[in-house]
Amino acid sequence: MRATTTPALSTRLRGAAAGAAAATLALTLVPSSAVAQETSRDAVAVRLKVADQPPVDVATVPRAWPGELLETQGVPVDGNDLVDVVRDGREVSGPRKRLRQGDVVRLTDVVKERKSKRERVRAGTVEVPTTKLKPGRRKVVREGRPGVRKVVAVKTFHNGEPVKYRVVKRKVVKDPRPRRVLVGRQAYAVTGADGLNWGALANCESGGNPRAVNPAGYYGLYQFDLGTWRSVGGSGIPTNASAGEQTYRAKLLYKQRGRSPWPNCGRLL
Template sequence: MFSALRNRKVQIAGQTVVITALVGGTAAFVGLNKQVDLTVDGETQQVRTFSDSVSDVLESNDVDVAKEDQVQPGADADVTRGMNIIVNTSKDIDLTLDGVTTQESTTGNTIAEALADLGVDPEGAEVSEDLDATLADGENSEFSVVTPKTVTVVADGDRTPVDVTAATAQDVLDEANIELGEQDTVSTPLSAPVSDGSVVEVLRTATDEKTETETIAKKVTEKNDSSLPRGEKKVETEGRDGKREIVYSVTTVNGEEVKREKKSEEVVAEAKNEVVLIGTKEPEPAPAPEDNSDEGSDDSGDAGDSGDSGESEESGESGDSGESDTGDRSPMTTAEIKAMLGGPGSKWYQVVKCESNFNPKAVNQQNNAHFGLFQFKQATWNSVGGSGNPADAHPREQFKRAKILQAQAGWGQWACA
């Protein structure tokens, strides 16, 4: 009886050990088996794992991770129940941004995520594909983005800021409704990309024919003439300038001439040579002054007789007018010149007032051929012993030569006399 009872206890104890082992094993299985969410390139699945690290979970589910891929929370992180493991693989794309194509890499799963990853704001831009389009398995790996920008267009004298969504200079001109002529050019190639703040200038080019008239200068030949007083000039044969018409091909850019090419020329009026005679005749020497020292001679008495009623004024005016040439060459004032001439009652005074208004350096403005107080011609001045230009001589010297001329030729030398 005792023996049977003891065997029954042993049996119960054995069963208890087996049951305890089964219960303990089940609890361990349940504790080590964890459920996690695994998201690869946007696709999520629930998996159970006994793995302790994220890398083990990825390996056990055949997810190969490259260096460029993005893993969250990290390949070395411990796995916990309910964890969300995210893997975004690196994808190669060809992005054409505002006309410039580059090869880029991104861990984004859509075009919108790729642009955000590359720092491109699609707000207001023109994108060739839908922003939600997926990049998985190489899909939509080529796309273009044209961003909005402000470009200044310079054309036809106007400078206009234009808000455009354009990639190239040609796109800018199209949106600004600017048409180009056959010869027109642009400051930048039409296919060149543009950015915000760019300037696109239209260069209006035109080529036209232009006719111009040029003067053919006459040739002047000088010949010596011994019949003319030395230094005097006389036109023997009148000449004239000729004319020629020249046709040019003129290229302009925005109205400014940049190129000129001669196409033809034609003489429409021949030039005629002019012949000028140059006087070489030496002036006649001045007559020797009369010797008036003989008080008893008849001529001396006649010249010095100022009492004859009919001749006194004439002979007095042709004399020294009360002042002889003392050799003094110091500068003279107008008042001194007037006094030298004998004052308002003297004929010399009237002549000089009319001829030069008492200006010893006067030059006739009509012909530039009469000089000084008495308006000598150069040849006449030389003939009475003067040298150089009469206007450069001292007033006393001019008066001296005038009196010699008056003695030789009379008062008729001056229209004002």
């Protein structure tokens, strides 16, 4: 029952009273002070409050259900509407909702509107530490892009006033792409290997060139082969890593095997 489309209650009640004149259970619309005089001994007086309309006093048979009263009065009710019975200032429920003298039947017009909207999803930023940049230097390697999320919500109105907003569904329809930033850092320290002469070793192995490549399959400052490079956590090809990264991996290798990976130049460490 929508309050905005329902005719005035007084009009509905006059029509209902005219059609029920011959019925023994007819309901009578009367002033509050005259209910007891106009109703039979078998009837009880109740107050009917429909949505935002003024309350009226009506008569009905004892122990009638509130829905029966509303139907007799020609008041439409749908599955969303709320029908409450108030007795002595308190709402009653269950079998106690059968009407008694002095009860208040209160109909709340409930309308539920389902709406959908689209929201931006924040792209965010991903920071990637790297030794390819000087410590503290930052480099954006990919710009971010926000995503899109569809939100479905139900808004509930009581007698035309909003009382509740409930989100029933959220779905990302376009994934966000985070901004990717490289952040320079120092190569990690390796206990027991930091005080050695890595510059001398690099000059001996590669002439100090981090991009040096030996046709036999050795790369970078310390002439790693790919298997050895990966065994100490390196990825890709050593010559693509910074000099600091290559030195860090060489220190890890030294911790594992000492000078043996560099049989000719290892004596310079």
